[in-house]
Amino acid sequence: MSTRVAIVLFPGTNCELDVAWALEQLGASPEIVFHLETNLHGADAVVVPGGFAHGDYLRTGALARFSPVMDAVAAFAADGGPVAGICNGFQVLTEAGLLPGALQKNAGLKFLCDTVECRVESTRSALTAAAEPGAVLRLPINHFEGNYICDEATLERLRADDRIVLRYVRNPNGSLDDIAGVCNDAGNVVGMMPHPERASDAMIGSADGVVLLRSLLESAAVVSSRG
Amino acid sequence: MRYEARVDITHLPGVLDPQGATVQRSLPALGYGNVSDVRIGKTIRLVVDAPDQATARAQVDEMCHRFLANPVIEAFTIELQELAPTA
Numbered sequence: 126m127s128t129r130v131a132i133v134l135f136p137g138t139n140c141e142l143d144v145a146w147a148l149e150q151l152g153a154s155p156e157i158v159f160h161l162e163t164n165l166h167g168a169d170a171v172v173v174p175g176g177f178a179h180g181d182y183l184r185t186g187a188l189a190r191f192s193p194v195m196d197a198v199a200a201f202a203a204d205g206g207p208v209a210g211i212c213n214g215f216q217v218l219t220e221a222g223l224l225p226g227a228l229q230k231n232a233g234l235k236f237l238c239d240t241v242e243c244r245v246e247s248t249r250s251a252l253t254a255a256a257e258p259g260a261v262l263r264l265p266i267n268h269f270e271g272n273y274i275c276d277e278a279t280l281e282r283l284r285a286d287d288r289i290v291l292r293y294v295r296n297p298n299g300s301l302d303d304i305a306g307v308c309n310d311a312g313n314v315v316g317m318m319p320h321p322e323r324a325s326d327a328m329i330g331s332a333d334g335v336v337l338l339r340s341l342l343e344s345a346a347v348v349s350s351r352g
Numbered sequence: 353m354r355y356e357a358r359v360d361i362t363h364l365p366g367v368l369d370p371q372g373a374t375v376q377r378s379l380p381a382l383g384y385g386n387v388s389d390v391r392i393g394k395t396i397r398l399v400v401d402a403p404d405q406a407t408a409r410a411q412v413d414e415m416c417h418r419f420l421a422n423p424v425i426e427a428f429t430i431e432l433q434e435l436a437p438t439a
Binding site: 183227231232272 | 367368370419422424425
């Protein structure tokens with residue numbers, strides 16, 4: 126059966142259709158779930174897509190984490206279900222406490238709109254399981270607050286536990302340790318600033334994001350066959 | 353009782369403050385070469401109805417921890433002032 130992916134839609138989210146299209150190309154059945162909903166309709170995986178949830182007021186992701194759907198996302202994550210936060214979705218997951226650290230303004234104080242190279246550093250996450258360790262992927266970034274930061278103890282733990290999943294080859298935003306993506310301890314919750322869905326077809330400049338989305342779907346299949 | 357709370361939110365020491373750094377770099381050009389440690393944060397003002405000041409403060413403190421500030425990157429201070437009762 127086709128993998129069901131819930132794509133969470135907050136007011137201000139703007140990448141949900143791109144994610145849905147990219148997942149459909151891989152044979153999945155995406156469903157957009159509005160933030161006021163309290164369940165995920167039996168999804169096998171969850172994507173929190175990019176945009177400006179709740180206008181990014183106060184801090185990016187600060188309001189979104191209190192949307193009703195986030196309780197369902199947290200429960201799904203606690204059960205081991207694969208959850209991917211992309212760009213603003215990464216910011217939402219850190220605010221929700223599902224991922225460590227925070228994303229602050231880019232060091233250069235500029236909104237960045239570019240395609241950058243990212244190296245796959247760990248394959249123990251739901252988003253990188255199918256990727257080659259060390260592979261360099263060309264992925265678009267579009268963010269103002271993509272500068273990852275955490276305290277030293279957290280950074281040590283991320284390194285020791287192989288939880289830094291993607292690093293920038295050339296750091297565009299000041300991120301600590303060149304971090305472009307991290308996962309939780311179990312590896313099922315992953316956040317990344319670059320947009321894999323915008324690198325889902327050679328026609329739009331790169332298909333390097335496909336392996337990440339395929340990883341998510343394969344991780345979902347593993348979890349649902351287990352459960 | 354009504355209390356006006358003023359919450360000052362700043363970056364934690366050691367956290368990069370790109371806005372503060374940029375402003376600091378621009379000040380010498382205006383002749384202020386003697387300025388250092390520029391930090392840019394935000395202020396949130398709110399009015400709380402509470403039976404007493406301690407209750408109001410505890411509530412604002414909780415709001416800060418849960419929502420108004422992100423303890424990973426931000427510190428906050430709270431100033432509370434009793435407001436005259438409205439007629």
